[in-house]
Amino acid sequence: MTEGKGSESLGNSQRVTPEQHYDRQAADDSITSKSGSLEQACEMAPVHKVSIPRRVAVAREFEDAVKEALFPDDPLRQFKNQPARRKFSLGLTYVFPVFEWGKGYNLQALKGDIIAGLTIGSLCIPQDIGYSKLANLPAKYGLYTSFVSPLVYSIFGSSRHIAIGPVAVVSILMGTMLNDALGAQNNCDTSAASPSKSCIGVQDSYLSLAFTATFFAGLFQFALGLLRLGFTIDFLSHAAIVGFMAGAAVTIGLQQLKGLLGISTAHFTKKTDLVSVMDSVWHHTNEWNWETILIGLFFLAFLLIAKFIAKKRPRLFWVAAVAPLISVILSTAFVKVTRVDKHGVAIVKKISTGVNPSSVGQLHFQGHYVGQAAKIGFIAGLIALTEGIAIGRTFASLKDYKVDGNKEMLAFGIMNMIGSCTSCYTATGSFSRSAVNYNSGCQTTISNVVMSLMVLIVLAALTPLFKYTPNCILASIIINAVISLIDIKAAILIWKIDKLDFLACLGAFLGVLFVSVEIGLLIAVGLSIAKILLHVTRPRTSLLGNIPGTNIYQNVHQYADANRVPGLLLVQIDSAIYFSNSNYIRERLLRWVDDEEEVAKSNGVRLRFVIVEMSPVTNIDTTGIHSFVELYTTLQKRQLQLAIANPGSGVIQKLDEAKFVELVGQEWFFLTVGEAVQVCSRLVRMEI
Numbered sequence: 001m002t003e004g005k006g007s008e009s010l011g012n013s014q015r016v017t018p019e020q021h022y023d024r025q026a027a028d029d030s031i032t033s034k035s036g037s038l039e040q041a042c043e044m045a046p047v048h049k050v051s052i053p054r055r056v057a058v059a060r061e062f063e064d065a066v067k068e069a070l071f072p073d074d075p076l077r078q079f080k081n082q083p084a085r086r087k088f089s090l091g092l093t094y095v096f097p098v099f100e101w102g103k104g105y106n107l108q109a110l111k112g113d114i115i116a117g118l119t120i121g122s123l124c125i126p127q128d129i130g131y132s133k134l135a136n137l138p139a140k141y142g143l144y145t146s147f148v149s150p151l152v153y154s155i156f157g158s159s160r161h162i163a164i165g166p167v168a169v170v171s172i173l174m175g176t177m178l179n180d181a182l183g184a185q186n187n188c189d190t191s192a193a194s195p196s197k198s199c200i201g202v203q204d205s206y207l208s209l210a211f212t213a214t215f216f217a218g219l220f221q222f223a224l225g226l227l228r229l230g231f232t233i234d235f236l237s238h239a240a241i242v243g244f245m246a247g248a249a250v251t252i253g254l255q256q257l258k259g260l261l262g263i264s265t266a267h268f269t270k271k272t273d274l275v276s277v278m279d280s281v282w283h284h285t286n287e288w289n290w291e292t293i294l295i296g297l298f299f300l301a302f303l304l305i306a307k308f309i310a311k312k313r314p315r316l317f318w319v320a321a322v323a324p325l326i327s328v329i330l331s332t333a334f335v336k337v338t339r340v341d342k343h344g345v346a347i348v349k350k351i352s353t354g355v356n357p358s359s360v361g362q363l364h365f366q367g368h369y370v371g372q373a374a375k376i377g378f379i380a381g382l383i384a385l386t387e388g389i390a391i392g393r394t395f396a397s398l399k400d401y402k403v404d405g406n407k408e409m410l411a412f413g414i415m416n417m418i419g420s421c422t423s424c425y426t427a428t429g430s431f432s433r434s435a436v437n438y439n440s441g442c443q444t445t446i447s448n449v450v451m452s453l454m455v456l457i458v459l460a461a462l463t464p465l466f467k468y469t470p471n472c473i474l475a476s477i478i479i480n481a482v483i484s485l486i487d488i489k490a491a492i493l494i495w496k497i498d499k500l501d502f503l504a505c506l507g508a509f510l511g512v513l514f515v516s517v518e519i520g521l522l523i524a525v526g527l528s529i530a531k532i533l534l535h536v537t538r539p540r541t542s543l544l545g546n547i548p549g550t551n552i553y554q555n556v557h558q559y560a561d562a563n564r565v566p567g568l569l570l571v572q573i574d575s576a577i578y579f580s581n582s583n584y585i586r587e588r589l590l591r592w593v594d595d596e597e598e599v600a601k602s603n604g605v606r607l608r609f610v611i612v613e614m615s616p617v618t619n620i621d622t623t624g625i626h627s628f629v630e631l632y633t634t635l636q637k638r639q640l641q642l643a644i645a646n647p648g649s650g651v652i653q654k655l656d657e658a659k660f661v662e663l664v665g666q667e668w669f670f671l672t673v674g675e676a677v678q679v680c681s682r683l684v685r686m687e688i
Helices: 005-010 024-029 038-044 058-070 084-095 098-104 109-134 140-156 168-185 197-226 231-237 237-255 258-262 274-283 290-313 314-340 370-398 405-420 431-439 445-468 471-485 488-497 500-512 517-537 580-601 622-637 648-658 660-664 673-688
Strands: 541-546 553-555 566-571 609-613 639-646
Touching: 058 258, 084 098, 084 231, 098 274, 109 140, 109 314, 109 431, 109 445, 109 471, 140 231, 140 405, 140 445, 140 488, 168 197, 168 237, 168 370, 168 517, 197 231, 197 370, 197 405, 231 370, 231 517, 237 258, 237 274, 237 471, 237 488, 237 500, 237 517, 258 274, 258 290, 274 500, 290 314, 290 471, 290 648, 314 431, 314 445, 314 471, 370 405, 370 517, 431 471, 445 566, 500 517, 553 673, 566 580, 566 673, 580 609, 580 622, 609 673, 622 639, 622 648, 622 660, 639 673, 648 660
Parallel strands: 566 609, 609 639
Antiparallel strands: 541 553, 541 566
């Protein structure tokens, strides 16, 4: 409806006042003398006038809207009315959370952190080697990432229990997208410790792209935190995340078949979808190695048994934590003694000794691949944030302290930008390691420092010990780790609660499984946004009825004993009214009117009033107001009176400024549904 047409409707429509329907004094005199009844008490109760608040200045209104959108937690509240010295101290604590928890730090907390750090260190070392393979990087880069990234996070991060490092989902995501970016050029095994001469240039390009993408991931995360745009990650619904994580877990598990079966990485498909992977597996049966299969399955069973024991007996959580390192030690010793590597069992081979070299020279912000690096960084950073912040908040709630999402984004951003300059790829919080960290008695981020120092010792002196570690054991460790990402109970619960949510979950799962991790993520985001749009454009409306013995009006479909009021149609709108749904709401209300008039013919009481309960309506725009003008005009032509119950302050203010209140008559705006029914019912009785 155009502005002109709306103004014309406002000018020409005729409003009807209650005085035109009945004489109030006569109506009051006609009420029976049963003053003790609840019904009579309600009828005799005064009708309250809906207050219209004064208009706030535009500048103040804009300021409040921005503050509510970007600063809902009011981070500067603690600085108010504080002396300069105190403000400086609070600012220092905000930037460096160590000054907050460090005040009460003691030897008992240090003991818990050391034990937790050593425990997660024993878990992360074998996982890091395996995860770097997922990202198609040499094994040392996973260790590099678990050395620098936890140190940086321990300075800036606010979660005391999260364990930082490479994770399976981000690793497979980056590995897939980096391979796709290089395209036909990448026919080499970029994870090889010593690539052939023809592949050295390809590996250098791959590393450069990986580090640049990590820098962009950190930059994206930092920008979101700085601009207070943390709410953007909420566009990934819980259901979509459950499906995405499950699909990624299955994809990662399928990728490990090459390690479990002994298929060469150079011959194995670089695609991640189910069809391509299984096709590659069955087309390379000649490379299957029975010794590799036997070793891999044996230690996979060992790891699963250890996890089962830890799950059944929570006090034995350390069994599952140290099982991967024990598997690496035993399998490495077995290969070293038996030399089955000479019979086709693929091993890690050389991991160069030394701490992280600088990778600043490998960051490229111009050229053909910079756009690809930015895209990969954006997607990897989004997933890393979603997983990391969810983990931090989960454990913070268990220990009753707060994790600031925007602050965490800044910490993750700084961590990954620094990491990209020190040969690290995108890191975030690991749920499995964080759970072990929590159960081990971790008190603060010092446990991350202990883990980092443990990795440093390995990098400085112990990497030659991994030379004979079989690749199949790394595959077993990864499969064991990602199984926990498949949350079947959550999927079943989603199905029971909300079928649309389950559709998003299933779509994300199938997208990852049959297309790619990247497409699965896009499907997850797309379905989450589609669900939002569906609820916005098709909001719920419900019929209200009176709960017997009360002055309360509720949904007749929810409360079977709720009674409809003769001659009145009571409808509740459960959404804000915008241009995207205003026409639907008008048409839906008119359909309720049509249905009610059909019912009215059978009971002999003609429909006279349409009461719209607007307490759930948080906002209304100009298109919504025009739709209500059209609704009012249509109802008037059908000799029906529109009444509004309990509009919010923002809504009634806009309706008043648009002259809609004047058009309908302020006497037809009621504080509650009960008062609206009280007045309208009197009118109906007077007409009978």
